[in-house]
Amino acid sequence: MSAATPSVRLPRLDRTGSVAFRRVLLSEWTKLRSVRSTKWSLGVGFLLTVAFPIAFSFATSSHWGSMSPQDRADRQPLDIALVGVNVAQLAIAVLGVLLISAEYSTGSIRSTFTAVPKRLLVLWAKLIDYSVVSLALMVPAVLVSFFSSQAILGRHDILQISFTQPGVARAVLGGALYVMLVGIFALAIGAIVRNTAGGIAAFAGIFFVLPPLMFVLPTSWNNAISQYLPSDAGRQLFSLHHASHSLRPLTGGLVFAAYCVAAIVIAAVLLVRRDV
Amino acid sequence: MIEARDLTKDYGSKRAVDGLSFTVRPGIVTGFLGPNGSGKSTTMRLILGLDAPTRGDVTVNGSDYREHAAPLHEVGALLEARSVHTGRSAHNHLLALAQTHGIPKRRVSELIDLVGLHEVARKRSGKFSLGMGQRLGIAQALLGDPKTVMLDEPVNGLDPEGIHWMRNLLKGLAAEGRTVFVSSHLMSEMALTADHLIVIGRGKLIADTSVDDFVSRASQKVVVVRSPELESLRAALAGPDVSFEPAERGALEVHGLTAEQVGDAAAAAGIVLHELTPRQASLEEAFMNLTRDEVEFAAELQEVVA
Incomplete structure (x- = not known):
């Protein structure tokens, strides 16, 4: 920028293209990878998924000698392997909310929708990009947790399970699928609420506050209702044993997916209708 | 477009x-x-x-x-x-x-x-x-x-x-x-x-x-004049669209005439001028004049609400 420049010329753009969905996917990927919160959340998510099972396995293994037979029988190796999923889901949910709420808090949503005025393309692209990323992160994470926790518990035959045993592979990979769906659900909530604190609070309310509230209800009501809550239904994806009042893995997964679809539909309708 | x-x-x-x-x-x-x-x-x-x-x-x-x-x-x-x-x-x-x-x-x-x-x-x-x-x-x-x-x-x-x-x-x-x-x-x-x-x-x-x-x-015709014979000048310039306002240091502000018109009239009447300055309302003033009503209304409204 020089004051001496008599006129400023904008270089011409020789090749021009139109907005296309594959391009929006790439754009959203660039956005996803270019903020720190992504690296932090994904890093923490991976670490928690892996670290908790390893720590719990060591704890179980070292206390094995002093444990009662009853206590030993209660140890579920798959629960130990997937305990981190319960914690990692929070990191993935927070990032899911942030991916859209931060666009509103910083105002970058105006740039986004000016470039892509057909707003739903942006929502679909965010959902797909984030699903791929969270699944690509969580599949290795649950596999590492399963095999490392099994290796640490190797001395105790009673705690050994095979990956090829019925339901085990489904439960391990189901843990990754569950976290991916949590990310999708959280992103949709972020799009509905458009505010980081509000979005995270809404997610925490539905996943962590609502389930214990159900225990105030008469047991029969609780059993009838709780199984259909998003968290309880989704959890069946990575559970090996199912109580009589919980859904089967496939049904639970479908119920949770239906919640995700409902949240996405609400988000889509609001996204198109509301002013930015 | x-x-x-x-x-x-x-x-x-x-x-x-x-x-x-x-x-x-x-x-x-x-x-x-x-x-x-x-x-x-x-x-x-x-x-x-x-x-x-x-x-x-x-x-x-x-x-x-x-x-x-x-x-x-x-x-x-x-x-x-x-x-x-x-x-x-x-x-x-x-x-x-x-x-x-x-x-x-x-x-x-x-x-x-x-x-x-x-x-x-x-x-x-x-x-x-x-x-x-x-x-x-x-x-x-x-x-x-x-x-x-x-x-x-x-x-x-x-x-x-x-x-x-x-x-x-x-x-x-x-x-x-x-x-x-x-x-x-x-x-x-x-x-x-x-x-x-x-x-x-x-x-x-x-x-x-x-x-x-x-x-x-926006630029209204305003001319500032100084003269030892202000009263005669007023008489020479008087007209239906012309008005006067006293200005600083004994000068006179003439509204409704250009500097040329004022100078010609003074010369014709043989009146000595010590200053003849055309003054343009600044663009900022013009803009303020144009939008004043809107702004004032908003200010009043705020007072009422407050």
Whole structure:
């Protein structure tokens, strides 16, 4: 920028293209990878998924000698392997909310929708990009947790399970699928609420506050209702044993997916209708 | 080309834009002028389809902004409020926008160089100064080589050198045949840059005129004279459209006559003059006169509400 420049010329753009969905996917990927919160959340998510099972396995293994037979029988190796999923889901949910709420808090949503005025393309692209990323992160994470926790518990035959045993592979990979769906659900909530604190609070309310509230209800009501809550239904994806009042893995997964679809539909309708 | 017809926007019970109809033509710089809070930014958001109008419509280059297949090639916009993720670098911000249209990466570097952000392009944009933020916004507006350029208060936060650069840029863009639509609350800035003016106050159209017309209409004929024979001069100048006001140091302000008319009349009457100074109302005054009613009304309203 020089004051001496008599006129400023904008270089011409020789090749021009139109907005296309594959391009929006790439754009959203660039956005996803270019903020720190992504690296932090994904890093923490991976670490928690892996670290908790390893720590719990060591704890179980070292206390094995002093444990009662009853206590030993209660140890579920798959629960130990997937305990981190319960914690990692929070990191993935927070990032899911942030991916859209931060666009509103910083105002970058105006740039986004000016470039892509057909707003739903942006929502679909965010959902797909984030699903791929969270699944690509969580599949290795649950596999590492399963095999490392099994290796640490190797001395105790009673705690050994095979990956090829019925339901085990489904439960391990189901843990990754569950976290991916949590990310999708959280992103949709972020799009509905458009505010980081509000979005995270809404997610925490539905996943962590609502389930214990159900225990105030008469047991029969609780059993009838709780199984259909998003968290309880989704959890069946990575559970090996199912109580009589919980859904089967496939049904639970479908119920949770239906919640995700409902949240996405609400988000889509609001996204198109509301002013930015 | 931007065409607004009866454009109206309500936020709750407040009418931010009220029945605006105007056309912004290519090849010239059109200034969009109005006091703060007069609805300029809202109008621009309506043009970009970010907000939906309550009534009326607006088209850019012949169609609704949302219907364009390649909006960044149609309109390049700088919005007043920050519209960049503070955690993302200028380079990645522009790259993500470019990718939506398949605009090549080198175009991003080209624009970053054009606005002089090369050294900070990889830093988090949240640390940018106001001026740097404006430059990034301008790079964003020009990214798609757009037919229409729309900038909301572009000189905000720029240093004098940057303001000069901006004026040249806008004139150059218009000379290339683009439509250039620039908002400001500063009349003086617009007088230097714009060819045409659209003036609004409280969401309503006040004037849609060339800058030259606006200036000549706004500049009232006022002449300051000093003379040892003021009384005789008054008598010589008296007429139906002429009025007098005392000025400083015994001078006289003559309203309704040009300096030439005053000088000729004095000479004809043989009256000695010690000073003969034409005084133009500044553009800023003219603008204030034009929008005063709107602003005053708003101020009164605020008092009532408070």
